[in-house]
Amino acid sequence: MKKRGMGRRRFIQLSGAGLVAAGAADLIGCATAKPKPDGATSGIRYFDRFGVTETLLAQVLGEAMSRGADSADVFFQHRVQSSLGLQDGAVNRSTAQVSLGVGVRAVKGDQQGYGFTEDLSLPAILECARTAAAIADGPARPGPQRFHVAGSLPDRYPVKIGWQEVRAEQTMPILSGLEARALASDTRVRKVNISFGDEYGAVLVADSSGRIVEDLQPMTRLYLQCTAEQDGRRETGGYNVAARSGLEYYDAERLGRIVREAVARTTILFDAVPAPAGEMPVVLAAGSSGILLHEAIGHGMEADFNRKNVSIFSDKIGKPVAHPFVNIVDDATLSNARGAINVDDEGNPAGVTHLVENGILSTYLHDSVSARHYGVKPTGNGRRESYQFAPIPRMRATYMLPGPHSKEEIVASVKRGVFCSNFTNGQVNIGAGDFTFYVKNGWLIEDGKLTRPVKDVNVIGNGPKVLEKIDMVANDLVIDEGGWTCGKDGQGVPVSQGIPTVRVSSITVGGQGKA
């Protein structure tokens, strides 16, 4: 049972080792294709197999506008998620999940009505449209008279071997091979769990302006977790990758890295000393430390919070918030990134949005509702977990651009502090601005050198204060390849993040040792 209070959390986490989720390419998710019914299907390339026609879209959108909404949209989704799990030496579990459904939204000002169904018959969808329409209470407005299919979308997730073609015979040996290499690489490794997932499918958005957009959305992820033993102690660690790619993603180099990193991140935990407690300088490694940006500023820049006046950044646009060498973007365009999108879930084009330019707070992340409120163009950040949810402003791939310093000079500048290497999760209170991120692996910095490993320590700070305290930024930007999922209002969406090596001059480290 989902707790309402927890549903309101804004957080990010790595996809866990949870082996309960997804289906195999061996499953014919779309099943029985219907003969094409009457009505124009021109341009509907994917959803015509489910009987979606322009005639149906016009009827549904007309119904959604029947009580005077300003605008309406309809969102069809078909998604086939598959997974394979390896445990105790065998690829002995698989999951498959087919999601097929449609959601209808009506918008009046910033008020929204929403209904959804898994039944794609016209009467069922019209019922959803009537539910949504009731957010308004006035004379009907016309639905779209004519549709125009959006021209070619960008191709940000080119795939060579798509998951609908891949069979378990191709993926099972990858998992077995990874396990064998992990066990062979260090005798302390006792248990290996691997979770592999893939997904394919498509979305279709049609709105009351007559726009129709379809996007095919592949995804894959792999998590290798080890438990190791040394002198009667045990530790668990792992490594996680994800992308909007096909089977070709798992090349030799990546597979080698997965094993190497998972084993190294686990076995180093035996050498860890307690992290210190209290305020001190912290250096964030390039890559997954982008979690800092996600929590310290990303959520607070989502325009719904600002429109509602509840973000700590609500009155800071155009004001300096960081050193002039700090530039932060939210980017939909990174090729094959987990957070990449060709188009957002409202059908709006998605590009690069500048949150901070030369230290000045620049642009919020908008969906169409907040864009209308602020009188600006949508930024392509309207996203949703599935057809069961209305879209809200969300991040895509959030990262900081390179700066003027080097990693070596940053580490050398710290007399005593903590170097954070990798992370599992973070969370933020967007109004108070307090945020945390959990450091799985890190190092003590003593006299400008990385000396002893630390582990399992939470770092807590306040967004605007920490932004001001980012006083060195290196030139070594890395976009993390981990499988991050961002949670907001009970909806999870895939995101990416990245950062160059940076120094935060002071932040609270939640350890147990002496500072």
Next chain:
Amino acid sequence: MANVDPGKQMQDVARSAAEVASRAGAQQAAVQAGRVRTVQVEWRDGRLDRMKEATTRGLQIELFVDGRYSQVGTSDLRPDAVRAFVESAVAMARKLQPDPFRSLPDPKLYQGQATVDLDLVDPTQGALTAAGRRERAQAAEAGARGVKGGGAILSVSTGFSDVLSEVFRVHTDGFEGTRRGTTFTVSAEVSVKDPDGRRPEDWDFAFARHLSTVPPADVVGRVAAERAVARIGSRKGESAAMTLIVDARAASRLVSTLVGPLSGMALQQKQSCLEGRAGQAVGSVLLDVADDPLVPRGLDSRLFDSEGLAARRFPIFEKGVLRNYYVDTYYGRKLKQDPTTRGASNLAWTLGSKGRDGLLADAKEAVFVTGFLGGNSNGTTGDFSLGIQGYRIRGGQVAEPVGEMNVSGNLLTLWKGLAAVGNDPYPYSKLRTPTLVFEGVQVAGV
């Protein structure tokens, strides 16, 4: 469609999927068909903000095919689509490596379901109107606006939702079971202006099986606003080892870190700091908790668990001693242990005699935690580190608000330091945690 009993429809879908699975070659299958009706109203700053209404349905199937195991689900319930889906799923399962530990549970464990009426369905739900839902959300806002110091309020978002869920489960070995339940939720989230520029927020919600037991909506709004207003002026306190008092609502986060390492999978995969500790003291004598799935109107009450085992109450900790783990059929076979149940239901705590205020007064000097922020725990070793906010307690009185702080330690040490348990189990979490007091916890701040 209108005249078809939806419960019967779900039974038909589940039984026919089980038949398809058998015909396709699955020796065993467990099928669950579910239908959830949700109506949700959100209200913000004097007007309706969002409304949502939907009935979702789906099918989940566990397949046992030639010694292999697969778990699949679909929301596409068209009969042709289900048949094609199940047939391809059975074919896919055959490609996996065998797993000799997989099968349906021992049917003996289905027997002996309790005869108690769990009373999980509120028959008055059907009488709720759109106006009634809206009025409750509106009342929650009014409650929030009326608090002392309410002039600092920037925004109030409230909500009311009600859910009816129906699940039908069928196994190819003859097990059949139905679960139905309603829930009603009132929620409120309040943001306030701190003179220093921050906009601290807090929330409250109430959640019950029967509408009549949900407290008045204005009370929920008031609590959220009082909590938010009290955050104004919070600052970071000093780093120290000290007494930690965790309020009943926040304590569920702490208890969840103790529940994870109790799972059969964690034990069998050597990822549990509680492995091999059955019969040993892992907490102070005050740690005394049972798992009780049979509480009438309980948030996670059930007559059978997620694999069909008859639900029963059993002890988890008795006077600090670990008595039982959460072990399902699969990991039970791997561990050579009898299964208990797959996961926690409602927890039942042996309560103390004092409420929160009494415990605060007794503690004299302490940090009183009202919320956790992020953080995590390492179930293999028991290490944890969690962000906190709350208040300093000075001389037994609530003093200044503190935030941007952290607590860390090890679960095994923490629970041995459990010094007092309140008499106030939090009713809106299935973990039903009372206020908890721990001695000597490392707090990090300045």
